[in-house]
Amino acid sequence: MMKLTRNLLLVGALSGACLLSSPGAIGAAVSMANPTPDRITLSSGQVWEGEILEETETTIRMRVVRYGITAEQTFQKSEVLSVKRGERTEDPAVEPTPKDPVRPAPGQTQRAPADGAKRVYVVELDGTFGELITQTPMRQAVEDAQRENADYLIFVLDNEWRANAFEDLPDDTAAFDELFRAEEIHPIFTEDIPRHWQKKPEIVFWVKQAMGGAAFLPLVCKNIYFESDGRMGGIGNLSNLFGSMGDEVVRQKQYALRMGHAEGICIQGGYPVELVRAMAQVERVYSYRIEGGHAVWVENYPDPSRGEVLLTDDGKDERADTIQELARSQGNDVLTLNADLALTLGISKGTVDTLEDLLFSLGISRNSAIIDGQSKSIMDGWERSLDNAQRELRRLWQEAWEVQVAGDYNERTRARGIRRQKLERMQAIIRRYEEALGRFLRQNGIPGVDQLQQIIEQIKLEQLADKR
Amino acid sequence: MNPIRRIARSVTTGALALALSLTCLLATPRAAADDTIYLKDGRVVTGTIKQDLDGYIWIATKIGGVETELIFKPSEIDRVERDAAAEAPTPVDPPKARPANPTPGASPRAANSGAPRAAVLSLGEGTQRDMVGLFITAESIRRIIPLLEEEGVQIVVLRINSGGGALLEIQRLSDLIEYELKPKFRVVAWIESAISAAAMTSHAIEEIYFMTRGNYGACTGWYGQLTAVKGRGLEDVLYMMEQISERGGYDPRIMRAMQILDAPLSATIDENGEVHWYGDADGGEILVNRPDRILCFNASDAARLKFSKGTADNLTELASAMQLPEVEWVGKEVAGVPYPVSKAEKALREFRLQTEDDQNRTNEYFQRYTQSINIAQSQQNRQDRAKFVNQARQALELMKRMVRNNPNFILFVFGMETQEQFDDWVAEQEKLLRDLMR
Numbered sequence: 001m002m003k004l005t006r007n008l009l010l011v012g013a014l015s016g017a018c019l020l021s022s023p024g025a026i027g028a029a030v031s032m033a034n035p036t037p038d039r040i041t042l043s044s045g046q047v048w049e050g051e052i053l054e055e056t057e058t059t060i061r062m063r064v065v066r067y068g069i070t071a072e073q074t075f076q077k078s079e080v081l082s083v084k085r086g087e088r089t090e091d092p093a094v095e096p097t098p099k100d101p102v103r104p105a106p107g108q109t110q111r112a113p114a115d116g117a118k119r120v121y122v123v124e125l126d127g128t129f130g131e132l133i134t135q136t137p138m139r140q141a142v143e144d145a146q147r148e149n150a151d152y153l154i155f156v157l158d159n160e161w162r163a164n165a166f167e168d169l170p171d172d173t174a175a176f177d178e179l180f181r182a183e184e185i186h187p188i189f190t191e192d193i194p195r196h197w198q199k200k201p202e203i204v205f206w207v208k209q210a211m212g213g214a215a216f217l218p219l220v221c222k223n224i225y226f227e228s229d230g231r232m233g234g235i236g237n238l239s240n241l242f243g244s245m246g247d248e249v250v251r252q253k254q255y256a257l258r259m260g261h262a263e264g265i266c267i268q269g270g271y272p273v274e275l276v277r278a279m280a281q282v283e284r285v286y287s288y289r290i291e292g293g294h295a296v297w298v299e300n301y302p303d304p305s306r307g308e309v310l311l312t313d314d315g316k317d318e319r320a321d322t323i324q325e326l327a328r329s330q331g332n333d334v335l336t337l338n339a340d341l342a343l344t345l346g347i348s349k350g351t352v353d354t355l356e357d358l359l360f361s362l363g364i365s366r367n368s369a370i371i372d373g374q375s376k377s378i379m380d381g382w383e384r385s386l387d388n389a390q391r392e393l394r395r396l397w398q399e400a401w402e403v404q405v406a407g408d409y410n411e412r413t414r415a416r417g418i419r420r421q422k423l424e425r426m427q428a429i430i431r432r433y434e435e436a437l438g439r440f441l442r443q444n445g446i447p448g449v450d451q452l453q454q455i456i457e458q459i460k461l462e463q464l465a466d467k468r
Numbered sequence: 469m470n471p472i473r474r475i476a477r478s479v480t481t482g483a484l485a486l487a488l489s490l491t492c493l494l495a496t497p498r499a500a501a502d503d504t505i506y507l508k509d510g511r512v513v514t515g516t517i518k519q520d521l522d523g524y525i526w527i528a529t530k531i532g533g534v535e536t537e538l539i540f541k542p543s544e545i546d547r548v549e550r551d552a553a554a555e556a557p558t559p560v561d562p563p564k565a566r567p568a569n570p571t572p573g574a575s576p577r578a579a580n581s582g583a584p585r586a587a588v589l590s591l592g593e594g595t596q597r598d599m600v601g602l603f604i605t606a607e608s609i610r611r612i613i614p615l616l617e618e619e620g621v622q623i624v625v626l627r628i629n630s631g632g633g634a635l636l637e638i639q640r641l642s643d644l645i646e647y648e649l650k651p652k653f654r655v656v657a658w659i660e661s662a663i664s665a666a667a668m669t670s671h672a673i674e675e676i677y678f679m680t681r682g683n684y685g686a687c688t689g690w691y692g693q694l695t696a697v698k699g700r701g702l703e704d705v706l707y708m709m710e711q712i713s714e715r716g717g718y719d720p721r722i723m724r725a726m727q728i729l730d731a732p733l734s735a736t737i738d739e740n741g742e743v744h745w746y747g748d749a750d751g752g753e754i755l756v757n758r759p760d761r762i763l764c765f766n767a768s769d770a771a772r773l774k775f776s777k778g779t780a781d782n783l784t785e786l787a788s789a790m791q792l793p794e795v796e797w798v799g800k801e802v803a804g805v806p807y808p809v810s811k812a813e814k815a816l817r818e819f820r821l822q823t824e825d826d827q828n829r830t831n832e833y834f835q836r837y838t839q840s841i842n843i844a845q846s847q848q849n850r851q852d853r854a855k856f857v858n859q860a861r862q863a864l865e866l867m868k869r870m871v872r873n874n875p876n877f878i879l880f881v882f883g884m885e886t887q888e889q890f891d892d893w894v895a896e897q898e899k900l901l902r903d904l905m906r
Binding site: 249267 | 594679681684686687688690693696760763765768782832843856
C-alpha cells in the first residue's frame, strides 16, 4: 500500500513544471482536456488515458489524469501494446460533463481538475524524528509550498521507530521528552504559516507512524488522517521518566510541567487534553463513550450501563500489560492510537491508504492537482547532507588527532595550523546541522562547538609558547 | 485590579497625560452615570464616561451584558451627552504604589496617534535563553526602562516563555515589576510557557493572558538530583509567594498548589461568574488539583477559572482580549520575531545573546586565563612572560565584561555573593598579573 502511494507521489513529481507551476497553467491543462481521451494500452494490460503530449521513436509522453490528479508519464514504446488517439475539442473552454460524483474505480478516468483546482503540496516526513524530520528542511519545504501557492499542505508522517536496522520498536517503548524537540518544529505551523501566508493553506497530517516526539507533530493541526496500519503514541513513559530519583514532589513538578506543555499542544490543535494524559501517564485511567456521535472522555473505569469502553487502566498489579499483550500491540497501560481508535475518538478524520483516498476524503479528489514541488529533493537533500556531515565530522575528528606536532618550529607550527583548521571546519559543520546532530555527537564522543573552541584556544597557547 | 484603573494608570503615566496636570486628570473621572456618545458612524454608546483627555473619551459600557471599556478618538465622535446628575467630580482612587504623575520624557507620539503605545518584551525564548536569573533578570529589565520611556510606551506586555530558573531572582523581579514597572506602565503578562520561577515572577502581575498552548505553574523549588527545597528554605519561599500572590491579586492557595504536594485545590464559579477557591479537593465544584499532584494550568483551565483574563495567540487577539480598540505596537518588524521589536526588546535580546555567548564560553575564558598564567609563571624571560600575561589579561577582560553584562554571573560562575567580592577578586588577579611582569 505504501509503495502504491509513493509511486503516485513520484508520478506527481514527474509532472511538468510548466503544467503545474502556477494556477494559470492548471487552467490551461483543463481547457486542453479531450472529450475522448487518448488511450495507451501497455503489454502488462494496464490502460492509461489522457493526452499524448509528445511521441519520439522510443517513447510516448502523456499527460494522465488519475483520480483527479494530473501528472505526466513517459512510456517506453517497447512496453506499449496499442495507442488509440481520441478526438480533440475545438473549443478549449468546453468542459467535460461532470460525472457522477462518486469516487472512480481504479483505472477509471476522471475529468481533469477544474479551473481553480486546489493545489496540493505533499511533504513526506520519514526517517528519524528530530534528525531527518526536523525544522530546517520542513521549513524549506513549506516555503516552497508557499511559492507554489499551495492550498493544501499534506504531511505524510512515517517516522522511523526502530531499535536497530532490523527491529521495530514496540508500542510500549517511549520517548516523552522528545516533546521538546517537537516544540522546536511546531512554530512552522503555529507562527510561520499564520504570519507569512496571505491565504492560509489547509494543513493535513496523514499518519502512518507517529511515535515518540513525532506523536506531538500532528496535534497542532486540525486535520489528521490515519493509514490503516497507522499508529500514534510512544510517549507513555512520563510517569517513569525519573524512576525513584529525588523527592516525589519534584518528580510531580516535572510531570506537571511536561503535561502543561503537552496539553497546550492538544488545546492548540483542538484535541482533548485527556488524549495526551492517557498516552503519557500509566496511572491515568480513561474510558470513553459515544454521545451524539462524539467521544466523551471519562477519567475512570468504564460504566458498562452507559456503554463506556476502557481505554487505559492504571497498569498496576494484574492490570499491568503482559508481554503477550505488548507483543500484539494490545497493551492498555498507556494509550497508543491506531486508525480505528483514532477515528472513534475523533482524533482522526478518516482512514486512508492512498493519496487519492486522502484527497477524496478531503473532498478535493475531483478538483485538485499535486504540485510538482521541491519537497522530495529538499527532504532527500537534507538526508544526504546530514549523512555527509556526520561522515565528515568523524573523519575530521580522527584526522585532527592524527596530526603529529613534531619536527622543527615551522613543521610544528604548520601541524598545529592543520589541526586548528580541521577543528574549525568541524565547528562550521556542527553549527549548520546542530538541530539534528545531538545524538550523533554523543554516540561518537565528538565535542560540541564550545568544547572544540577550548581545544582551539589550547592550541593557540601551545603555539605561543613554542620557540624556534 | 479594576481594568478601568489600569487604563487610568496607563494614561496617567503615559504620553497622553504629559501635557495635563494631575488636577485635570483627577477632575475628569466621574461617578456612575448614563452618558451617551454619538459616533459619526451612527453608533450610539451609553455608559459611564471615565475620562476625557484632549477629546479622547474612555467610556465604561456593557456589550452583551459584559462590562467593558472603550476608547474613542475625537475624529470618531459626533457629540457627547453627559448625565447631568453625575457631574460632580470624583477623585480617582490612585492604585496602590501607582504615582499619578506622568513619566517625564514620555513620548508625545502617543498623543499624535491617539492609540496607546504598547511594547512586547520577551522574557525567555523557550528551550534556549530562558533561565530566570541568568537570561531573565531584574537588572536587565531595569536597564531598558528608559528605552521604553523614550519610545513613549504605555503598555508593557511581558511575553513569558521560560522553563524557570533561580529562586533568588524571583523577589527581585517581583519588586521590579511592582515598584518600577507598574507605576509607569500598564503591565501585562502574556504566557507562552511560564514554568516554576517564570510563573512565580508573573504572579505579581494582575493581568495575565495565555496563548492557546500556554502553561503556568509547576513551581516546586529543587536542586541537584531532584531534591526538594525543604524546611526553613521552603517556608521562606511559600511566604514569599503568599506576598507575591497578594500583589497580583491571586488567591494564595493557587500558588501553594503549584509548589507543594498535599495542597489540593478546588473551585466553584458562582452565578455571577465569580470564582471561589477552596483549599481541599471537594469543597468546590471543580477539582483543580489533586493532593498528590502539582498544579500547572493550561490555557483552558486558566480561562475557565478566570486566572487568565483571556487567551490570545497573536497581537490582534491580545489587543482584543485587553479591550484595546486601538493600540500602536512599538517597534520594527524583525525576521523570525512574531511581533514588532522595540528598542527595549532589542536591548533585552542582545543581553540574552551576550549572556548565552558568555555562558557557553565560560570554560574557555577560565582555561585561557589559568593556562596563560601557568605558562607565564614558567617563563624566565620577561618578554616571553609578557605574551602570556597579555593573554591572561584578555581573558580576564572577557570575564569582567561578562559580569558587566550580567552581574548574576558573579554568583552562578564565580560563586560569590556580591559585586564587591568580585571586584576584590579582579583586583587580586590584576595584582598577580602586574607581579608577573616585574
